Amino acid sequence: MFAPGRALLELSAQRQMQQLDIEFGAPAAAVAAAAPGLSAVLDQHAAAVRDILTIGVDESARVPLVVLVAGYARGLLDHFAERADGFLAGPPDNWHDADWLQLRLAAVCAYAAD
Secondary structure, three states: OHHHHOOOOOOHHHHHHHHHHHHHHHHHHHHHHOHHHHHHHHHHHHHHHHHHHHHHOHHHHHOOOHHHHHHHHHHHHHHHHHOOOOOOOOOOOHHHOOHHHHHHHHHHHHHHHH
């Protein structure tokens, strides 16, 4: 059975993740390929995202992964938009100086790609 609402939700989530990957995922992965420390930090963040989405979300297996990760990323961005504590919503100039939010968004992209 075709569900247009679900298809639109998935398409919107895919677009959001593509944009996040352009801004955070791909640049972080490129730097991490040559920086084992950054790679380890991103792996730890990705594992945390995986655990949050698979253990912490009821019936997560019934929701397309792209919808889960896009919703998680949107929640992070919305949460941090309401705060004024120095976290940046955009990618860092130097990934070695990235803050928690930037690293988490890059890790969300890495988790979605796996």
